[in-house]
Amino acid sequence: MQLKRIAQANLPTPWGVFTMIGFEELATGKDHVALVMGDITQDKPILTRVHSECLTGDALFSLRCDCGFQLEAALKHIAENKTGILIYHRQEGRNIGLLNKIRAYALQDQGLDTVEANHKLGFAADERDFTLCADMLALLGVKSIKLLTNNPKKIHVLEEAGINIAERIPLEVGENPNNEHYLQTKMQKMGHILHLHPVDK
Numbered sequence: 001m002q003l004k005r006i007a008q009a010n011l012p013t014p015w016g017v018f019t020m021i022g023f024e025e026l027a028t029g030k031d032h033v034a035l036v037m038g039d040i041t042q043d044k045p046i047l048t049r050v051h052s053e054c055l056t057g058d059a060l061f062s063l064r065c066d067c068g069f070q071l072e073a074a075l076k077h078i079a080e081n082k083t084g085i086l087i088y089h090r091q092e093g094r095n096i097g098l099l100n101k102i103r104a105y106a107l108q109d110q111g112l113d114t115v116e117a118n119h120k121l122g123f124a125a126d127e128r129d130f131t132l133c134a135d136m137l138a139l140l141g142v143k144s145i146k147l148l149t150n151n152p153k154k155i156h157v158l159e160e161a162g163i164n165i166a167e168r169i170p171l172e173v174g175e176n177p178n179n180e181h182y183l184q185t186k187m188q189k190m191g192h193i194l195h196l197h198p199v200d201k
């Protein structure tokens, strides 16, 4: 176990009241949160979103990616379902950190795609460690989930970390002219399952 559960409190949102549970990484002291609604101890797969931190999309209204839209849609979906979990996985920029993500964006402004930019900076395309998410789910007592994602690799890594994924539920929102190329790259180079609407140029 790489984390411990620290504190919890109510978190009212426009879609309903979640319980916010804070965790701390034992090795680094880094914090993560899970937003929980309803009875997640039921003996059936729990609707879950594993959302990776994206300060620019989640908090600063960036249209370069789809993260902010996915965050909102996931919370709404969980609230409509009356039960579920959103893990807010604090590995910004696929775990290269905010400042390196800004460097990667600068390279993308010069024409590189999201994968090439990471490589140019000396990183893999995706540096995230999802075993922390599996640990958070274990601390919440959840063994089986229905995962909101477009990324089949995320299913694979969470399963390798011991989580049973009963179903994948697509989360395709936020496509716009600013992220069209970014979403195309995620589909073509990173294997995301997306149904994009190419615009005529």
Ligand SMILES: Nc1nc2c(ncn2[C@@H]2O[C@H](COP(=O)(O)OP(=O)(O)OP(=O)(O)O)[C@@H](O)[C@H]2O)c(=O)[nH]1
Pocket (backbone or CB within 6 Å): 050, 051, 052, 053, 054, 055, 065, 066, 067, 070, 091, 092, 093, 094, 095, 096, 101, 104, 105, 114, 118, 148, 149, 150, 151, 154, 171, 186, 192
């Ligand atoms: N390094 C880097 N990270 C990015 C970039 N754009 C978004 N991110 C980060 O990517 C993470 C989200 O990952 P995505 O690849 O969008 O999606 P995913 O979580 O793999 O898959 P979904 O479950 O379908 O959303 C967040 O941590 C973002 O900060 C970028 O251009 N470069």
Ligand SMILES: [Zn+2]
Pocket (backbone or CB within 6 Å): 054, 056, 057, 058, 065, 066, 067, 068
């Ligand atoms: Zn983003």
